[in-house]
Amino acid sequence: MSNLQNLKKTFITEPLLKRFLSFVKIWTTSDSSVADKGIQPSTERQRDFAQLLQNEFRLMDVSDLTLTAESYLCARIPASKGYENCPSVCFLAHLDTVEEVSGKDVKPLVFSNYDGNPITLKNDVSLDPDEDSALAQCVGDTIITSDGTTLLGADDKAGVAAIMTSVEYVLKNAVPHGQIEVIFSPDEETGHGMDHVPAGWIQSKFCYTVDGGDVGEVEAECFNACKVDVTFEGRATHTGTARPGMVNAVTMTAKFLQMLPQQESPETTDDYQGFYAPMEVAGHIESAAVILFLRDFETDGMSRRIETVKTLAKATEAAFPGGKVDVKVTEQYKNMKDGIMKNPVVMEKLVQAVKNTGLPVRFVPIRGGTDGSRLTEMGFPTPNIFTGGHNFHSKKEWASLSQMTSAVEVICELVKLWSIEK
Ligand SMILES: [Zn+2]
Structure with a gap:
């Protein structure tokens, strides 16, 4: 293994997997019947997760932390010395999982060096590469699934884990960076994810949600x-x-x-x-x-x-x-395309970041809503980045560790690209 690969393993892949496995075990299902009444967070368990993340930030010496009454966890990482004039960027992911499939007592299974055969889980839940072309492409990869009785929760704990690992990587390795902001939000799955987002807190002009699927996918259009x-x-x-x-x-x-x-x-x-x-x-x-x-x-x-x-x-x-x-x-909600295209630099940087990590870029329309579209409407152009998770909102949900690692690399690359822009 080359030195670079070793570094990647130590500083990205291993902590990322550890984090992801611990996050998916935390029950954070949201409740739309509560969120529809304007109550946030719709479930207290989302706040527990936000508090855990707050503590994790503290351990990384990130001290500018705000946890709002509605359970938006906001973290601001000051620019490194000499980079104070670089644009600030904000990364977002959501704390909750969807209520249609149970997200309680998730028991993640890790399949190292995936052999390409169908994966059979409890209750006859089967992941068949013949029916799942994305899975078929993951031979040799590390695949993470639930045990078949629940969803996995890669949507969006893969996003949360990717952002946390990126921040840790940037800080530990003294990567030069402009100001970085992070928001972890509740109740995305209920459609109320941005109802109480502290927009006034955000100093960044541009945001990225980390809430997409297959590797290389970037999303700047929605319904x-x-x-x-x-x-x-x-x-x-x-x-x-x-x-x-x-x-x-x-x-x-x-x-x-x-x-x-x-x-x-x-x-x-x-x-x-x-x-x-x-x-x-x-x-x-x-x-x-x-x-x-x-x-x-x-x-x-x-x-x-x-x-x-x-x-x-x-x-x-x-x-x-x-x-x-x-x-x-x-x-x-509105298609965010127009708002993003008015500020093409936000996409240009993202596309460049994906290319710099050696991945082909794929533009995918989001057939649903996204927090990014709400943020774009509020004046923060916000495309979406892949996480490496697949089959969201189902018991067949799975994640690829190498794709999750790529998501971290893209985020770190974005941080670098924005630190060049003055
Ligand atoms: Zn999501």
């Missing part, structure tokens, strides 16, 4: 997103004497849902295609309600979708005389 509440008002009568007079809101709802373009649903689209997603339906004869999520990468495309929903609502109303259909549109 435009709207939530649509469609309410159906019918007229109830006794079912035995319903003719004439009854207008059934349940039937109206079914008619409306039937008319949505089936070929533009989440399960029939990918890549840059948008969709209409019925998320929830509830009701009875007198009134019913549907929650729809609309997603589109283009602003025009989103307007068209909203118009389509309104037209279908009117058509439903027309088909049920006496009934009423109401449409209420709420914007959830």
Whole structure:
């Protein structure tokens, strides 16, 4: 092993793995029913994790630490001597894991020198390289999975571990650097991750979230997103004497849902295609309600979708005389592309950093929301960096140690690149 590889092993790979394994064992599942009420953190266990990270920063002699009431852990690392005029950059990752799959009692398994065969976990959960091309490319790598009963939590503990390890690397090895800021945030998975972000604390003009997947992937585009509440008002009568007079809101709802373009649903689209997603339906004869999520990468495309929903609502109303259909549109988040492209340097540095680590750069559109899009809207252009985690939000979640190591290298490289810019 060369000297450089030895250094990498000692200062990045080993501490990174140790950290990651200890972080995933910490239960930090968020709770959207609480977060939706405006309560943050939605679960106290996220705060416990933030406190643990705060202590870890202290051990690295990072003293400018703020833990907000809502459990945002903010750390500021002053520039090294002579680099005080370099731009400050901020790195973010989230503390929580998604609630749909259990994140309690995670027991990570480490497969060193992966042999390329299917990995069978408890409950017949199987990771099959024939069905998972990313896994097939990891022969010889160290793969980390859950035991099959829970998710792994690489989303986003791989990001948290990558940032912590990068900060440690920069400090321990006296890498010249401008000011570095770090924010670990709660409740990303509930969609409320940036609701109480202390924007006033951030001195950096540019931020990076470390919350992506496959190695080399950088993300600067996400959906435009709207939530649509469609309410159906019918007229109830006794079912035995319903003719004439009854207008059934349940039937109206079914008619409306039937008319949505089936070929533009989440399960029939990918890549840059948008969709209409019925998320929830509830009701009875007198009134019913549907929650729809609309997603589109283009602003025009989103307007068209909203118009389509309104037209279908009117058509439903027309088909049920006496009934009423109401449409209420709420914007959830915006594609961050425009905000990032106004400040191309933020992406240029990232692309350069990935290239400098010897990796091919892959631009991937995020088919979902991201804290980065909210931050970009707030005036901090924020692309997303890969973590080396895969199959997020599932029991088949896994992470590659060499890819996680690459994420650390990209972060360190970014720190170096920003320290040249005066
Ligand atoms: Zn995430």
